[in-house]
Amino acid sequence: MPSDASGTLDEALERLHATGPERHGWLTNHAPMAVEALVRHGQAPAVHRWLDAYAPKLEDAPAPHTPVTAATWREALGDPVRITDWTRFFARALDEHPWREVLATWWPRLLPGIAGGATHPVIRTGHAVRTLLTTEETAPRRAELAHALGYWAARHQPLPPLAPLPAAPSAAAALGAVPPVPDQAGGIRARLAQLTGIPEWGAAPGPDAAKAMLTELVAAATHRYATHGHGEPIMLVHAATAPNAVLRALPALPRELWVPSLGAAWAASAAVTAAYTPRDPAPHGDVSATAEEVFARAAAHGDDHTIKFADTALDVGGPLALAAAVRSIELNPPAL
Numbered sequence: 001m002p003s004d005a006s007g008t009l010d011e012a013l014e015r016l017h018a019t020g021p022e023r024h025g026w027l028t029n030h031a032p033m034a035v036e037a038l039v040r041h042g043q044a045p046a047v048h049r050w051l052d053a054y055a056p057k058l059e060d061a062p063a064p065h066t067p068v069t070a071a072t073w074r075e076a077l078g079d080p081v082r083i084t085d086w087t088r089f090f091a092r093a094l095d096e097h098p099w100r101e102v103l104a105t106w107w108p109r110l111l112p113g114i115a116g117g118a119t120h121p122v123i124r125t126g127h128a129v130r131t132l133l134t135t136e137e138t139a140p141r142r143a144e145l146a147h148a149l150g151y152w153a154a155r156h157q158p159l160p161p162l163a164p165l166p167a168a169p170s171a172a173a174a175l176g177a178v179p180p181v182p183d184q185a186g187g188i189r190a191r192l193a194q195l196t197g198i199p200e201w202g203a204a205p206g207p208d209a210a211k212a213m214l215t216e217l218v219a220a221a222t223h224r225y226a227t228h229g230h231g232e233p234i235m236l237v238h239a240a241t242a243p244n245a246v247l248r249a250l251p252a253l254p255r256e257l258w259v260p261s262l263g264a265a266w267a268a269s270a271a272v273t274a275a276y277t278p279r280d281p282a283p284h285g286d287v288s289a290t291a292e293e294v295f296a297r298a299a300a301h302g303d304d305h306t307i308k309f310a311d312t313a314l315d316v317g318g319p320l321a322l323a324a325a326v327r328s329i330e331l332n333p334p335a336l
Helices: 003-016 031-040 044-057 080-096 099-113 116-134 139-154 171-176 188-192 207-231 235-252 255-276 291-301 304-316 319-331
Strands: 163-165 197-199
Touching (some): 003 044, 003 139, 031 139, 031 304, 080 099, 080 139, 099 139, 099 255, 116 235, 116 255, 171 197, 171 255, 207 255, 207 319, 235 255, 291 319, 304 319
Parallel strands (some): 163 197
8 A cells, every 4th residue: 555545544544533433323434444445446535535525424423321341341242322432442452452462352252243233343344454454553543443343342233043044055055045034124133133044054174264165255245246236235235245354354363263253254144145135136247347447436436335345346356246346336326
């Protein structure tokens, strides 16, 4: 990342850390994730203009309630009223310990609640970890990890117990075999509450196999969007971006956490698919543009979900992933 772009990212994060992770009580603030993707893919000059346009969607950070401590954190887990308390808790932890140590301690505690906040907290965490892994560690980037983990802890919500349905031979087949929830109406919490089972997939014999299968899952979910994204163009991006957030975090985690991370990522991707998958696929067009050109189109389009999905599609690479990114551009309303 060029030094001027790196500075833009820190400036953007500092602007955003005065705001909360949500608005209207439950809608997610996507700006920290989107600006990280914009900077990473050469769109740093557009970041502040994009933030200016996004600013009306931002709200001040919620007032603190009661401090979270090492002795009381369990009672605060999953309490959205404690968002600011959690952020301050993680800010203190990251001041006192290396960020990888904090992540390794809290990842297994937070992983069962991966679907909380419609998977946005884990996605924000994945963007924050990627930045710390691949760029210089700065105070705004450590603070971004504190905000991401705090959001995840406050919105922590386990899925209902899921029975194993017949096994599938591949990630693509498993996603195709996910049964839709009976009533595809209402918000994601109402839909996820209807889940009873998902296909058996994702049993890895060790860390390296888990990473390979997680990579396969991200690709399959990205590709599936090209033909099924019309079912719910915004929400279905999370079937790909949530497991990709987990994949991005793996290099920072102890290897013994990779297998359970795959299981949680599969459950989250399958849950989103069950909640929003359409009855029938739709055709998609071919893409002759380069990856850089596709992302530039997503950036000009301006929709936060579209930017983040294009970012994941570029991670996957290949014509079908780019076609999925273009499909997201076509399906979601432009923001700029």
